[in-house]
Amino acid sequence: MPRVLSIAGTDPSGGAGIQADLKSIAATGGYGMAAVTALVAQNTHGVRSVHTPPADFLRQQLEAVSDDVVIDAVKIGMLGTAEVTQTVTGWLAEVRPPVVVLDPVMVATSGDRLLSTGAEKALRQLLHRVDLVTPNLPELAVLLHEDPAQTWDQALDQGRRLAGTYSTAVLVKGGHLTGDAAPDALVVPDGGGGFAVTEVSSVRVATKNTHGTGCSLSAAMATLFARTGNWVRTLTAAKAWLQETLETADLLDVGTGHGPVNHFHGVWERGLAPLPGPAAVPGGFLPTVGSEEPGAEGPGPVSTSAAPGGSPAPAGGWTAALWKETAGLRSRIDELDFVRGLGDGSLPQESFGFYLTQDAIYLRGYARAMARASELAPRLQEQVFWAAGARNALEAELDLHRNWLGPAGGTGVEQVLSVPAGTDVAAAGPVTRGYLEHLLARDRYAEDRIEYARLVGAVLPCFWVYAEVGARLQRLNHTAHPHREWLDTYADPGFAAATEQAVAILETVLAGDVAERRAAQEAFTGSVQWEHDFFAAGTLP
Numbered sequence: 238m239p240r241v242l243s244i245a246g247t248d249p250s251g252g253a254g255i256q257a258d259l260k261s262i263a264a265t266g267g268y269g270m271a272a273v274t275a276l277v278a279q280n281t282h283g284v285r286s287v288h289t290p291p292a293d294f295l296r297q298q299l300e301a302v303s304d305d306v307v308i309d310a311v312k313i314g315m316l317g318t319a320e321v322t323q324t325v326t327g328w329l330a331e332v333r334p335p336v337v338v339l340d341p342v343m344v345a346t347s348g349d350r351l352l353s354t355g356a357e358k359a360l361r362q363l364l365h366r367v368d369l370v371t372p373n374l375p376e377l378a379v380l381l382h383e384d385p386a387q388t389w390d391q392a393l394d395q396g397r398r399l400a401g402t403y404s405t406a407v408l409v410k411g412g413h414l415t416g417d418a419a420p421d422a423l424v425v426p427d428g429g430g431g432f433a434v435t436e437v438s439s440v441r442v443a444t445k446n447t448h449g450t451g452c453s454l455s456a457a458m459a460t461l462f463a464r465t466g467n468w469v470r471t472l473t474a475a476k477a478w479l480q481e482t483l484e485t486a487d488l489l490d491v492g493t494g495h496g497p498v499n500h501f502h503g504v505w506e507r508g509l510a511p512l513p514g515p516a517a518v519p520g521g522f523l524p525t526v527g528s529e530e531p532g533a534e535g536p537g538p539v540s541t542s543a544a545p546g547g548s549p550a551p552a553g554g555w556t557a558a559l560w561k562e563t564a565g566l567r568s569r570i571d572e573l574d575f576v577r578g579l580g581d582g583s584l585p586q587e588s589f590g591f592y593l594t595q596d597a598i599y600l601r602g603y604a605r606a607m608a609r610a611s612e613l614a615p616r617l618q619e620q621v622f623w624a625a626g627a628r629n630a631l632e633a634e635l636d637l638h639r640n641w642l643g644p645a646g647g648t649g650v651e652q653v654l655s656v657p658a659g660t661d662v663a664a665a666g667p668v669t670r671g672y673l674e675h676l677l678a679r680d681r682y683a684e685d686r687i688e689y690a691r692l693v694g695a696v697l698p699c700f701w702v703y704a705e706v707g708a709r710l711q712r713l714n715h716t717a718h719p720h721r722e723w724l725d726t727y728a729d730p731g732f733a734a735a736t737e738q739a740v741a742i743l744e745t746v747l748a749g750d751v752a753e754r755r756a757a758q759e760a761f762t763g764s765v766q767w768e769h770d771f772f773a774a775g776t777l778p
């Protein structure tokens with residue numbers, strides 16, 4: 238568990254500053270520590286007064302930690318004075334923690350100043366020493382000596398200038414803009430004068446309880462980066478978590494002004510289940526890498542770095558539980574003659590040919606199920622993801638079938654593909670038919686959101702079981718394996734990354750209400766059973 242140190246001011250009402258940081262670090266899977274820069278008498282209405290202990294005493298706090306504890310990440314918040322800022326800069330130079338995130342706190346949500354004007358110069362020096370800086374729009378403007386951005390494009394431009402000036406990654410935060418979205422973007426200098434810009438947007442939550450969102454987000458970023466080593470993943474996960482804390486903020490009853498966010502709601506809702514492993518992306522927010530240029534290929538807009546040869550991890554407690562629940566069924570899949578034969582290359586050609594022809598029929602229906610999921614998706618990123626998934630099943634995966642079967646077998650595939658979509662396919666075996674009926678049984682549920690939950694559960698095993706089987710079989714692989722191309726497709730890191738995104742969407746759906754959860758769980762378990770039957774049928778040409 239990463240050991241994360243917050244260096245910040247206090248909020249005795251618990252919503253911002255160090256108190257928020259400790260909650261955020263814990264909620265996102267870190268061990269939280271804290272050194273206090275300033276004692277702030279504040280509540281949900283504003284700041285009453287600030288007491289700054291001697292800078293030398295801050296130095297003693299910092300050394301007490303670093304002399305004893307290995308620090309995996311640092312989050313810096315309110316600094317208050319130039320002397321405090323210089324103390325932190327000096328300590329960082331000696332200790333060199335691996336990750337430093339700076340939230341350049343200048344003004345509280347309430348409008349109260351939290352950084353003396355004389356300290357801005359010292360803050361600029363500190364900027365050279367940090368890995369990520371997370372200014373809100375007014376802070377971004379002050380750091381650049383410019384006027385605050387009025388539009389998101391201006392904000393991104395300013396983000397690029399700040400990143401260029403200080404050679405540091407910048408998280409541009411759109412929380413202060415108006416509109417339906419709460420966009421954020423990571424701007425990372427590429428070393429050659431350019432920038433990689435990754436936008437992660439969420440739907441703006443209608444709540445006045447936003448006290449401490451900036452503190453909470455930056456502490457979560459420090460923690461999640463220590464866990465993932467990847468800024469894009471970190472932002473994706475942090476935003477998904479922050480969104481959940483904002484969506485449930487009104488359930489708290491803390492103060493009568495701008496109340497705090499609900500740091501632990503999602504964590505507790507999931508029943509204190511184990512946190513996702515470093516490879517998992519919790520929540521349903523799918524990043525668009527290079528916002529200027531949406532990903533054109535592959536099932537998802539982004540290719541993250543699932544470990545080659547490993548199968549995708551659950552995205553959180555719900556998917557972990559479901560994955561575990563189907564462990565018995567999945568191990569029966571591994572023991573099937575068909576799957577063993579695929580693994581050791583002994584599978585007869587006719588069996589593989591029969592399987593591929595059935596699979597070609599299946600893929601067309603499967604693509605329809607994903608297209609329907611795209612139609613019903615409540616969030617833009619999911620709409621894009623399922624649409625891309627449908628296209629990928631029809632193009633990349635079907636091409637594999639055509640190529641593999643070659644001209645002779647290909648005739649069979651072309652024949653089944655020439656039948657109009659949605660009509661009865663004479664060549665479909667009973668299992669193919671059954672599986673497709675399960676996937677496309679759309680009229681059983683009246684409400685769209687329930688049908689969406691059911692579809693997400695139903696299509697998921699085809700990603701997840703295949704990514705797992707693909708990864709496992711490839712580990713057994715010999716160089717001249719007859720089904721190598723097939724194994725390569727499903728053991729591909731791009732496929733694993735798409736699977737991770739699909740699993741993250743499933744996690745979001747499962748975290749919905751009981752009806753959504755039940756629909757997704759039943760559909761998922763049903764599809765794992767169908768996957769088993771589909772492979773089992775493959776041995777009977």
Ligand SMILES: Nc1ncnc2c1ncn2[C@@H]1O[C@H](COP(=O)(O)OP(=O)(O)OP(=O)(O)O)[C@@H](O)[C@H]1O
Pocket residue numbers: 253344345346372373374410411412413419420421439440441442443444447448449450451452453454479480483
């Ligand atoms: N109403 C909202 N709904 C969804 N996300 C929000 C909302 N308000 C803020 N955010 C998100 O919270 C994070 C912090 O945003 P903001 O730009 O407000 O920072 P800040 O001003 O530093 O925060 P603070 O209120 O702690 O000073 C950003 O990720 C932003 O997109």
Ligand SMILES: Cc1ncc(CO)c(N)n1
Pocket residue numbers: 245246247248253254255277279314315342344345346351448449450451452
């Ligand atoms: C101590 C502290 N840090 C940061 C903020 C910004 O919200 C605040 N209100 N208080």
